Amino acid sequence: MTSEVAVALKDVEKSFETRARKEAAGDEGKIFAVRDVNLDIRRGEFFTLLGPSGCGKTTTLRMIAGFEQPTLGQIFIQGQPLAGVPAHLRPVNTVFQSYALFPQMSVFDNVAFGLKVKGVARDEIRRRAGEALELVRMSEMGGRRPSELSGGQQQRVGIARALVNRPAVLLLDEPFGALDLKLRKEMQLEIKNMQRQLGITFIFVTHDQEEALTMSDRIAVMNRGRVLQVGSPVDIYERPSTRFGADFIGEMNFIEAGRLAFPLPAGVSADKAVLAFRPEAVKFHEGEEHADRLGLDAVVADTIYIGTDLRYILNLAEGQRVVLRSQNSAGAGRDVLQPGARVRLSVHKSDIRILTE
Amino acid sequence: MRADAPALLTETASSMWTTRLARLVPPVFTFAALAFLFIPIFVLIAYSFNASRSTVVWQGLTLDWYAAVFDDRRLRQAVMNSAFVALFAGAFSAAIGTLTALAIVRRQFPGKEMLSTALLAPIVLPEIVIAVALLVFMVAMKAPLGFTSMIIGHVLVTLPFATLIMRTAAVALDPRLEEAAADLGANEWQTFLRVTLPALAPAILSAFLMAATLSFDNFVMSTFVTGVGSTTLPIYIYAQLKTGLTPQINALGTLLVIANMTVLIAVIGYQFRLRARRQRLSQ
Ligand SMILES: Nc1ncnc2c1ncn2[C@@H]1O[C@H](COP(=O)(O)OP(=O)(O)O)[C@@H](O)[C@H]1O
Ligand SMILES: [Mg+2]
Numbered sequence: 001m002t003s004e005v006a007v008a009l010k011d012v013e014k015s016f017e018t019r020a021r022k023e024a025a026g027d028e029g030k031i032f033a034v035r036d037v038n039l040d041i042r043r044g045e046f047f048t049l050l051g052p053s054g055c056g057k058t059t060t061l062r063m064i065a066g067f068e069q070p071t072l073g074q075i076f077i078q079g080q081p082l083a084g085v086p087a088h089l090r091p092v093n094t095v096f097q098s099y100a101l102f103p104q105m106s107v108f109d110n111v112a113f114g115l116k117v118k119g120v121a122r123d124e125i126r127r128r129a130g131e132a133l134e135l136v137r138m139s140e141m142g143g144r145r146p147s148e149l150s151g152g153q154q155q156r157v158g159i160a161r162a163l164v165n166r167p168a169v170l171l172l173d174e175p176f177g178a179l180d181l182k183l184r185k186e187m188q189l190e191i192k193n194m195q196r197q198l199g200i201t202f203i204f205v206t207h208d209q210e211e212a213l214t215m216s217d218r219i220a221v222m223n224r225g226r227v228l229q230v231g232s233p234v235d236i237y238e239r240p241s242t243r244f245g246a247d248f249i250g251e252m253n254f255i256e257a258g259r260l261a262f263p264l265p266a267g268v269s270a271d272k273a274v275l276a277f278r279p280e281a282v283k284f285h286e287g288e289e290h291a292d293r294l295g296l297d298a299v300v301a302d303t304i305y306i307g308t309d310l311r312y313i314l315n316l317a318e319g320q321r322v323v324l325r326s327q328n329s330a331g332a333g334r335d336v337l338q339p340g341a342r343v344r345l346s347v348h349k350s351d352i353r354i355l356t357e
Numbered sequence: 358m359r360a361d362a363p364a365l366l367t368e369t370a371s372s373m374w375t376t377r378l379a380r381l382v383p384p385v386f387t388f389a390a391l392a393f394l395f396i397p398i399f400v401l402i403a404y405s406f407n408a409s410r411s412t413v414v415w416q417g418l419t420l421d422w423y424a425a426v427f428d429d430r431r432l433r434q435a436v437m438n439s440a441f442v443a444l445f446a447g448a449f450s451a452a453i454g455t456l457t458a459l460a461i462v463r464r465q466f467p468g469k470e471m472l473s474t475a476l477l478a479p480i481v482l483p484e485i486v487i488a489v490a491l492l493v494f495m496v497a498m499k500a501p502l503g504f505t506s507m508i509i510g511h512v513l514v515t516l517p518f519a520t521l522i523m524r525t526a527a528v529a530l531d532p533r534l535e536e537a538a539a540d541l542g543a544n545e546w547q548t549f550l551r552v553t554l555p556a557l558a559p560a561i562l563s564a565f566l567m568a569a570t571l572s573f574d575n576f577v578m579s580t581f582v583t584g585v586g587s588t589t590l591p592i593y594i595y596a597q598l599k600t601g602l603t604p605q606i607n608a609l610g611t612l613l614v615i616a617n618m619t620v621l622i623a624v625i626g627y628q629f630r631l632r633a634r635r636q637r638l639s640q
Contacts, residue, residue: 067536087539088548094540100533104555114541117551165541 005079006169006201007041007064012073014059033059035225037073041169041203042218046195048204050212050236051222052248057205060222061171064203066090078168093162095172099154101146107157108133108142114165132164133157135194152183159191169201176211188215209249213237221245242357246276251323253277257354259318262294264354274355279311279325281351285344293346298322300341310336314345398614405607412604422608432609435593439573442504442589446511447569453512454519454564455557462527463535473524480517487513488581495582502584510578515568522567526560559631566624570617 015030034056041047049057062068064075066087075082077091093114101110112129120128133139136156146154155175162170175191176184192215195202206212212219213233221229221236221244229241240246243254257264257273264273275294289295298314301321305311305328312324324345337343405423409416426432460466461473479487491513495506534556538548554561576591583592594606 065536065540067539087536088542088544092540094537096533096537098531098533100531100537102534102537102552102556113538113543113551117538117541117543117547161541 004043005040006043006045006077007039007203008076009037009039009060009064010074010076012037012060012063012070012075014056014063014068015071032225034063034070037225037227039220039227039230041201043201044199046192046202046204046215046217048206048212048216048219049222050206050209050219050249053207055222056225057207057222058173061094061173061203061205064090064169065092065094065171091168093165093167093170095155095158095162095170095175097174097177099146099151099158101154101157101161103146105145106142107138107144107146107149110146110157111142111161111164113161118165128164129160132160135163136160136190151178152187155179155187159194163194163198163200167200169203170195172202172204174205174207176206184211191215213249221248223248240276240353240355243274243276243355244357246353246355251279251325253279253282253322255316255318255320255322259320260294262352268354268356272356276353276355277347277351279323281347282322282324283346284324284326285346290346292349294349294352296322296345296347298343298345300337300339300343302339303336305336312337314343401607402611402614404604405611407604407607410604422604423612425603425605426608426612429605432590432593432605435588435590438504438587439589439591442507442511442587443569443572445508446515446572447565449508449512450515450519450568450572451523451561451565454516454521454523454568455561457520458523458527459553461524462530463532476520477517479513480521484514484577485581488578491578492581502582503587504584506582506584507579507587507589510582511568511572511575514575514578515571518571519564519568522564523557523560526557530556559628562624562627566620 012034013032013036014034015032018029018031037056037060049060051057059068063070064077064082066082066085069083082090101107102113105113108129111132112125115125115128130139130142133142136159138153138156138160141149141153141157146157149157155178158175172191176187179187188211191202204212204215213236216233218230218232219236220227221240221242223244229236229245231239236245237249240249240252246252247254253276255275256271257275258270260275262275264270285293285295297317300312301315302313303310304313308328310326310328312326314322314324316322322345404412406418406420407415408419408421457476461469461476488510491506491510495502500506530553534552535548538552539545543551574591575589576595579589579592580595583589588596594609597606
């Protein structure tokens with residue numbers, strides 16, 4: 001694929017000087033918020049930075065917006081290097097987690113702000129701000145103050161205020177973090193539809209893996225300032241490349257390869273490798289052994305009934321644990337295995353990932 | 358167990374009394390302090406209506422002293438001078454204080470810590486020292502004494518207070534708002550005018566009123582740097598002490614109290630409305 005690159009990060013690093021204890025920071029008394037980050041974000045793409053709190057997502061976004069300068073490396077927007085370009089001249093807009101609406105201005109004036117400071121004609125400001133408010137279904141609220149809106153409404157205004165400027169790239173830093181679950185789900189769908197309609201490149205930050213999987217075209221999994229893997233939601237979920245990524249996204253079983261007779265690819269040492277597979281890939285074994293399946297002996301430790309699913313916690317003979325999840329089809333309740341039952345499990349070899357990091 | 362019960366009862370009863378007494382202490386003190394503050398003012402107001410020339414005797418009601426205040430041309434001039442100096446000193450203090458506070462809170466520069474400490478030094482430095490220093494400086498520069506030296510002097514005295522107020526406000530100002538403005542394409546100047554300044558407006562008003570009030574009744578600095586024609590009210594009243602004070606001064610005091618109260622109530626009302634709005638925001 002040769003789609004145009006909207007935003008590129010080349011060997012980007014950001015460290016902060018710290019006065020905190022030396023042990024807490026790195027060797028040089030610095031905190032590395034972002035390290036060795038290389039990303040090519042395509043035009044019109046919904047791109048998500050996913051990772052736990054403190055992994056450097058916000059810092060990455062702030063460097064693209066121009067609020068922070070990278071200590072090393074380069075950032076490009078549509079091929080143009082951004083070094084030395086101040087925030088107010090960059091063709092990006094940000095939707096803040098804390099909304100950051102101007103409290104002394106009306107909703108309409110908040111949305112019109114970007115156009116006003118750029119000297120756009122009055123009639124055009126009125127038209128475009130009106131359209132932006134319509135897009136987020138807030139047309140009725142133009143005369144209100146931000147203090148008179150709910151959290152979800154404030155976030156809608158924040159989105160309109162950014163989109164009205166027709167940015168090349170929209171940056172969203174955990175925009176739904178302060179919303180309750182139901183509203184969050186609604187906003188996820190709305191934002192995703194909006195992005196499809198407008199065709200603007202979105203760079204979205206979240207620590208919520210489900211949110212990332214449902215909304216994104218591609219995801220970058222981050223941990224401790226580094227990007228571990230970039231790929232589609234399917235890649236990220238089904239083919240995680242690191243133990244961290246496998247563990248962070250969805251539920252995963254890990255077994256040390258050294259304990260099993262499992263054929264490893266050449267060059268992979270058994271004491272470093274870990275076998276990873278999803279709970280839904282584990283089956284109770286029936287019939288004879290297959291060459292393309294890994295067989296495991298286990299004892300049922302616990303059974304958990306969660307409505308649509310049944311979860312079995314199983315102790316392996318090797319002293320490790322495995323979780324099995326099966327669809328709770330009608331009538332299956334009869335056959336629920338009791339703790340202590342001995343079972344034979346099998347996992348299809350194509351469902352097993354061999355991880356070394 | 359039963360035998361113990363009465364003893365227990367009296368003990369809790371007596372401890373109840375002591376806690377009750379203890380609870381009474383703070384309000385009593387507060388009340389005493391308030392009385393101490395306000396009784397002289399009420400006495401002043403009462404005597405401004407006293408027909409007698411003497412403050413010791415009460416001879417019935419009169420408004421003559423108020424008439425005298427409005428008739429006294431030199432007194433009127435002194436009030437005007439004070440107001441003029443207070444207006445400019447307050448405005449300059451508030452403006453300089455705002456910019457200084459923003460620099461200290463928002464910017465990084467070498468010597469920042471020292472500057473922010475140095476700015477507060479005049480609060481603990483005796484005012485008379487600053488006054489003498491300014492006088493020496495003005496004389497050395499061969500600058501004439503008058504309104505300019507008065508305003509400079511009053512800015513020196515009031516600036517630390519204005520800066521302190523503005524610094525508190527600048528610390529409370531969400532830096533995200535300024536980032537949001539820059540993000541939307543506003544340069545530094547536009548951000549300052551359209552976002553920072555409106556957000557700081559209530560604090561700037563407070564700083565201005567604080568500085569103007571301090572300036573209005575400033576005496577020490579004023580006596581050193583005043584010139585011909587720039588006599589302010591405190592200097593005028595002090596000069597009159599020598600020729601003998603009439604109850605006219607009580608009437609003037611009452612008028613000043615009323616003026617002060619009006620401004621204070623207006624400000625409190627304004628801040629109250631603002632707080633109510635903020636509370637709605639946080640809900
Ligand atoms: N201004 C700063 N000064 C010092 N350390 C910072 C600063 N900003 C972020 N950090 C550190 O950088 C790391 C990454 O932070 P951040 O990008 O906010 O993470 P995330 O958004 O993924 O939660 C954290 O360890 C954080 O403490
Ligand atoms: Mg963050």
